[in-house]
Amino acid sequence: MTEEKDPITPSPSRRDFIKTSSIAAASFMIVPRFVLGGKGFIAPSDRLVIAGVGAGGKGESDIANFYKSGKAEIGFLCDVDDRRAAKSRASFPKAKYYKDWREMYDKEHKNFDAVSISTPDHNHAIITYHAMQLGKHVYVQKPMTHDIWEARLLTEAAKKYKVVTQMGNQGSSNDGTRLMSEWYDANLIGDVHTVYCWTNRPVWPQGIKWPAPQPNIPQELDWNLWLGTAPKKDYVDKLVPFNWRGWWDYGTGALGDMGCHLVEAPFRVLGIQYAKDVQASVGSVYVDEFKEGHFPESCPPSSHITLTFPKTNKTKGDVTLHWMDGGIQPERPEELLPSEQFGGEEGNGTLFIGTKGKMYASTYSDAPTLLPTARTKDAKAPQKWARVPGGANGHYAQWVEGCLAGYGKTELSSSFDKAGPLTEALLMANLAVRGHELEGGRIKLVWDNTAMKVTNFDAVNQYIKRQYREGFELKA
Template sequence: MTEKKEETPVTGTSRRDFLKNTSLAAAGFMIVPRFVLGGKGYTAPSDMLNVAGIGAGGKGESDIAAFAKSGKANIAFLCDVDDRRAAKSRASFPKAKYYKDWRELLDKEGKNFDAVSVSTPDHNHAIIAYGAMQLGKHVYVQKPLTHDLWEARLLTEAAKKYKVVTQMGNQGASNDGTRLMSEWYDEGLIGDVHTVYCWTNRPVWPQGIKWPDPSQNIPKELDWDLWLGTAPKKDYVEKLVPFNWRGWWDYGTGALGDMGCHLVEAPFRVLGIRYAKDVQASVGSVYVDEFKQGRFPESCPPSSHITLTFPKTNKTKGDVTLHWMDGGIQPERPIELGADEKWGGEEGNGTLFIGTKGKMYASTYSDAATLLPKSRMENVKAKQKYARVPGGASGHYAQWVEACIAGYGKQEVSSPFEIAGPLTEALLMANLAVRGHDLKGGTIKMLWDNDAMKVTNFAEANQFVKREYREGFVLKA
C-alpha cells in the first residue's frame, strides 16, 4: 500500500516531515490463531490495543494502569517530560519504550501503536491529541478536553474527519447516576428543568496570587522547555510542577477545567443542552496590599459565580440557566431538606436540578443521585431505558479500550468528543466571562455567536478563544 502524505501536523520547525513513515499501511504479518497459542483467558494479538501513554505520572499513571487492568491493552510506549513523575509507570511497564518528547514518539513510533492517552497539563492537550489523530490513532484525553475554545471545536471535528474512537477522562460520564437521573427526568418525575446549579470546593491549589519569583534550580529530571510546550517562554518557578499550574491561565483552566467536566456532564446528558448563548461572571478578589483589593489577571480567581444560558432543547420547554460556583460557594439548601439533613453538597461538589414538579441532585461523578424530598426515593419507579456501563466510573477505561478494538463507529463510548467537545466549550466560554471580568473591570453579559465562535458585544474577550502557540509547538489544522 502506498503511503499517503498529509499536511504536516504539530511539529517544531527543525523537525523532519512528521508524517513520514507513519501511514496506516498494512504490514506483511500473520496473526497466529487463538486456538494454536491456546490457554484459558488468552487474548489474541488482534484483540489487544497497543497504547502510548503521553503523561505517565499523576493522573496519567492511574489512567495507564486502568487501561492495562482491562486485560485488553498493552502499554507499548511511555512519554513524560519529567523522569521523576514517570518512574512508577516505567517500573510497572518495563517493556514499554520511553520517550521524553512526545513529538519524537509520534514521529518515530507512529506505526507501532494503535491509540494514545493524553494526560498532560491542559495547555498541551490539543496539540498532542490532534497530532495523534492525524496519524489515525484513537485518543483518550484527560479533562478538560482542551485549554481553548477553538481547540475543543477542532478536536470535535477531527474525530469525525479521521474516524478515530475518542473519550474524555470524565469518568462520571460512565456512572449509573447520569443514566438514572435521565430516566427520572424522562419519566417526568421532576417536571421541566429550567435551572441547574453546579458547585465545587476547588481550587485546592494557589489561585489569585502574584506570579512567583523565578528559580535557577530546575530539577535535572525535568525538561522545562518541553513542559512549557505551547505556552509562552518563561523562567522556571518552584512548585508549579506537578500540580499548581492549574491556577495559571497560561497552563490551566482553573476550578472549572478541573471539576466542571465531572459536574456539568449530567445536565448535558439529562437535558440535552450543548452550546450556551450567553454568559456572565462575578469573581472573588484578593488583597493586593494592606489597603487595596484587586486581582492578578494572569492567575485564575480564588472564587467565582458564573451563569450560562442554554437554548431550549427537545428535552426542555424553554431556556436552561446553569449556575457554576467554585471556591467553596454553594447554592442555598433546598427547602425540601430538613435543617440538619445532609445532602450531596456536603463533600464540596454537587449538581442540583430544579424542575417545575420537583428537584434532584447528585455529588461528584453523579454519585448518590437522589430525588427531593428524599422520601420520594422510597417508592420511585422508572423504567430502565439507558444501558449501564460495566464497572461504572471505573469501567470508563475498558469501555474505550474495547471500542478502539472494535473500530470507529462500532461501539458506544460515554464521553466521545461529539459530547465532550461541546461540554468543554461551555466551560471555556464560562472562563471567557471570568477573564473578561478582569478586562472590563466588572460583570457584563457576554453574547456568544456559536457559529462564528466569538463574543459579539465585547471583542476584547475574543483573544482568549484561540491563543498564539510558541514557536516549535505549532498546531496546523
C-alpha cells in the same frame, strides 16, 4: 533561565513532521500495520497497544486502568519529568520510554494503536490532534482542551480521521447520570429550568502574584518540553506537578478541573449543548487591608458564573445553569431537613430544579437523590439507558473495547461529539471570568456559536484561540 533549544528538534525529519503533519499522516497510513477501511482501522489483534503521554499522577492511574481491562498492552511511555514517570516505568518495564511525544510519534507511529494523553491542559490539544492525524484512537484527560477553538477542532477531527475518542471524565460512565435521565424522562421532577453546579475547588493557589523564578531546574524535568505550547518563561518552584491549574497559561481553573464532572449530568439529562450567553462575578484578592490585588495571570479565588442554554427537545424553554467555585454553594433546598447533607461530602454537587420537584447528585453524578429525600427509595422509572459495566471504573475498558471494535461500532460515554460541546461551554464560562480583568468586561457576553466568538465584547475573543510557541504550533 536563558532560552534553551529543544534538545531533539534539530532532526530534519522531525522538523518536517511537526510542520507538515497532515502530509506525514497520509503517508503513514499506507503502512500495513493497521487494517484500514471506511469505518476506520481495527487493531490487528485482540489487544490494543497504547502509548501513554503523561505517565505520572492521573496518567499513571489511567494507564494502569487500561491495562486492567485485560485487552491492552502499554507499549510506550512518555513524560517530560522522570520523577513522575518512575512508577509507570517500573510497572511496565518493557514499555519504551521517551521524553518528547513528537519524537515518539515520529519514530514509533507504526508500533501503537492508541494514545492516552494526561498532561497539563495547555498541551492536550496539540498532542491529541497529531495522534488523530496519524489515525490513532485517543483518550485525553479533562478538560478536553485549553481553548474553545481547540475543542471545536478536535470534535471535527474525530469524525474526519474516524478514530475512537474518550475524554477522561469517568463519571460520565456512572449509573447516576443514566438514572437521573430516567427520572427526568419519567417526569418525576417536571420541566427543569434551572441547574446549580458547585465545587470546593480550587485547592491550589489562585488569585496570587506570579512567583519569583528559581535558578535550578530539577535535572529530571525538561522545562522546555513541559512549557510546550505556552509562552517561554523561567522555571518557578511548585508549579509542577499540580499548581499549574491556577495559571491561565497552563490551566483552566476550577471549571477545567471539576466542571467536566459536575456539568456532565445537566448536558446528558437535559440535552443541552452550546450556551448562548454568559456572565460572571469573581472573588477579589486583597494585598493589604484596603487595596484590591490585580493578578491577570492567575485565575480568581472564587467565581459565580451564569450560563443560558437554548431550549432543547427535552425542555420547554431556556435553561439557566449556575456554576459556583471557591466553596460557594447555592441556598439549601427547602425540601431538605436541617440535618440532611446537601451535595457530596467533598464539597461538590449538582442540583436540578424542575416545575414539579428537584434532584441532586455529588461528584461524578454519584448518589442521585430526589427531594424530599424520602422520594428516592420509592422512585420508579423505566430503565432506558444501558449501564456501563463497572461504572466510573469501566470508563477505561469501554474505550479499549471501542478501539478494538473500530470507529462507529460502539457507543462511548464521553466521545468527542459529547465531550467537545461540554468543554466549549466550560471554556466559554471562563471567557466571562477573564472579562473581569478587562476594562468593560463585567457584562453579559453574547455568544455566536457558528462564528465562535463573543459579539458584544471583542476583547475576550483573544482567549478563544491563543498563540502557540514556535515548535509547538497546532495547525488545522
